[in-house]
Amino acid sequence: MSALATISKSSFIRGKQCLKSLYLHINEPWLKDEISEAKQHVFNIGHETGRLAQQLFPGGIDASRGRPQEVKEAVAFTQQLIAGGQGVIYEAAFSDGETLCYMDLLVKMDGEWQAFEVKASTAVKDYHLLDIAFQYHVILQSGLPLTEISLVHLNKKYVRRGEINIDQLFTVNCLRDHAQSIQAYVEENLLEMQTMLAAGQGPDIATGKQCTQPFECDFYGYCHQDEKDDLFTGLKGIRATKIERFRSTGTTCFDQVPVGMPLTAKERTVLRGLFENKSQQDDDNIRQFLGKLEYPLYFLDFETIMFPVPLYDESRPYQQMPFQYSLHRQEHPGGELQHHAFLGCPPEDPRPEFIKRLLVETGTEGSVVVYNKTFEWQRLRELARDFPAYAHRLQQLNKRLVDLMEPFRKQWLYMPGMKGSYSIKRVLPALVTGISYSDLEIQEGNAAGLIYGSLYRDPDPASIRKKRENLLAYCEMDTLGMVEILKVLNNLLLT
Numbered sequence: 505m506s507a508l509a510t511i512s513k514s515s516f517i518r519g520k521q522c523l524k525s526l527y528l529h530i531n532e533p534w535l536k537d538e539i540s541e542a543k544q545h546v547f548n549i550g551h552e553t554g555r556l557a558q559q560l561f562p563g564g565i566d567a568s569r570g571r572p573q574e575v576k577e578a579v580a581f582t583q584q585l586i587a588g589g590q591g592v593i594y595e596a597a598f599s600d601g602e603t604l605c606y607m608d609l610l611v612k613m614d615g616e617w618q619a620f621e622v623k624a625s626t627a628v629k630d631y632h633l634l635d636i637a638f639q640y641h642v643i644l645q646s647g648l649p650l651t652e653i654s655l656v657h658l659n660k661k662y663v664r665r666g667e668i669n670i671d672q673l674f675t676v677n678c679l680r681d682h683a684q685s686i687q688a689y690v691e692e693n694l695l696e697m698q699t700m701l702a703a704g705q706g707p708d709i710a711t712g713k714q715c716t717q718p719f720e721c722d723f724y725g726y727c728h729q730d731e732k733d734d735l736f737t738g739l740k741g742i743r744a745t746k747i748e749r750f751r752s753t754g755t756t757c758f759d760q761v762p763v764g765m766p767l768t769a770k771e772r773t774v775l776r777g778l779f780e781n782k783s784q785q786d787d788d789n790i791r792q793f794l795g796k797l798e799y800p801l802y803f804l805d806f807e808t809i810m811f812p813v814p815l816y817d818e819s820r821p822y823q824q825m826p827f828q829y830s831l832h833r834q835e836h837p838g839g840e841l842q843h844h845a846f847l848g849c850p851p852e853d854p855r856p857e858f859i860k861r862l863l864v865e866t867g868t869e870g871s872v873v874v875y876n877k878t879f880e881w882q883r884l885r886e887l888a889r890d891f892p893a894y895a896h897r898l899q900q901l902n903k904r905l906v907d908l909m910e911p912f913r914k915q916w917l918y919m920p921g922m923k924g925s926y927s928i929k930r931v932l933p934a935l936v937t938g939i940s941y942s943d944l945e946i947q948e949g950n951a952a953g954l955i956y957g958s959l960y961r962d963p964d965p966a967s968i969r970k971k972r973e974n975l976l977a978y979c980e981m982d983t984l985g986m987v988e989i990l991k992v993l994n995n996l997l998l999t
Contacts, residue, residue, distance in 0.1 A: 513604070513635060554608050554624075567593050579599050596619075617649065668813065774918075777922070832984065848956070855891065885899075
């Protein structure tokens with residue numbers, strides 16, 4: 505058996521999700537997927553939130569010295585600080601050779617030590633509890649008694665007004681009792697992990713929900729590389745357990761659906777499209793939907809960004825903040841389109857100008873066509889709450905929203921190319937040729953938010969100009985797509 509590996513907090517959480525992932529992380533880390541921009545953004549948020557939380561206990565010293573990879577040095581320095589009477593330590597390091605943790609905040613209060621783990625979330629999650637229990641175990645093994653260990657997270661009810669109020673921004677949850685109650689569980693799992701690692705052979709674990717829950721594993725590409733696309737790849741609208749049963753039984757047509765498997769009406773529609781290439785069309789409901797539209801029509805799409813720590817007055821942690829819209833106006837059926845667009849200019853708060861421009865350009869009459877009405881409806885409600893001077897007009901605008909997703913969500917029109925999804929990214933290519941997001945630099949909303957966020961720190965005017973052009977092109981594609989989708993619905997009733 506090989507020497508025992510040192511299991512860190514993150515390794516322990518990884519091992520609880522999947523032992524195979526832990527083995528690969530320790531022994532074959534080069535097999536990991538490349539870190540995406542979105543995942544790196546999540547990491548950065550965590551680091552920034554941790555640094556901000558240090559203001560809860562100012563005057564501390566960073567035991568890692570900015571080099572957390574220097575474990576022995578950090579552990580020794582932590583002990584030196586404790587012995588020297590330092591009352592606030594950031595990134596305090598503890599290790600017994602088999603386990604390792606860095607505690608975000610270690611604070612001596614009234615002569616007794618308390619520990620604080622910081623998370624960039626707005627609530628305590630299940631894996632946070634295990635995280636805390638592991639750190640409690642490691643610190644106790646080091647010989648340092650703790651009177652409390654707590655989890656610090658962002659307060660979702662906090663509203664910024666003026667300078668950030670650190671005490672109100674964060675919520676502290678005392679979790680020592682819970683951490684104590686599951687110490688035996690932590691020790692059992694540590695033993696299982698160490699035994700597996702010492703054996704020198706990775707476990708044979710099939711891919712499954714542990715590949716993405718609670719996190720997408722960074723060995724996902726490696727573990728799924730031999731899986732081939734089949735009839736069900738990318739299919740939506742059918743429960744995953746049913747799809748797995750179809751695969752295991754070799755189901756390729758309705759006659760082969762396992763006896764006794766219940767199917768909803770929507771699932772039957774999706775499977776008819778998959779197995780028999782059949783479409784579905786409900787002219788009566790489509791006609792009623794189209795009859796609700798009042799000209800002029802406004803085709804509207806928002807893009808939003810979420811800041812963990814609110815940047816602007818009257819904003820909250822992780823609030824969906826609109827920074828951009830695209831608007832196509834059509835005066836009458838078949839009429840020419842007029843395009844309007846807005847894109848914020850960091851570092852200014854985009855919302856005041858967003859509201860003013862939107863209210864002018866949408867007028868007071870006509871239907872405002874959106875795709876997934878709930879999203880725009882909620883954003884407009886939030887804008888009305890945060891900017892009460894515009895509340896009445898925003899509420900009136902909200903009453904004019906019409907959801908173009910409805911005919912597809914309710915399967916009044918279903919095409920096999922949608923593969924069970926009613927998102928605009930699937931519906932548009934299934935109905936319309938010659939329009940594609942694949943030609944754009946930005947192809948989905950999360951990427952748009954990341955790119956807009958990068959404008960806050962981009963010093964290059966040429967880069968900023970290019971990013972803004974790409975953002976405008978992406979958002980415009982969504983509203984142009986809605987125009988084309990509505991045209992298809994209208995033409996269906998003419999044939």
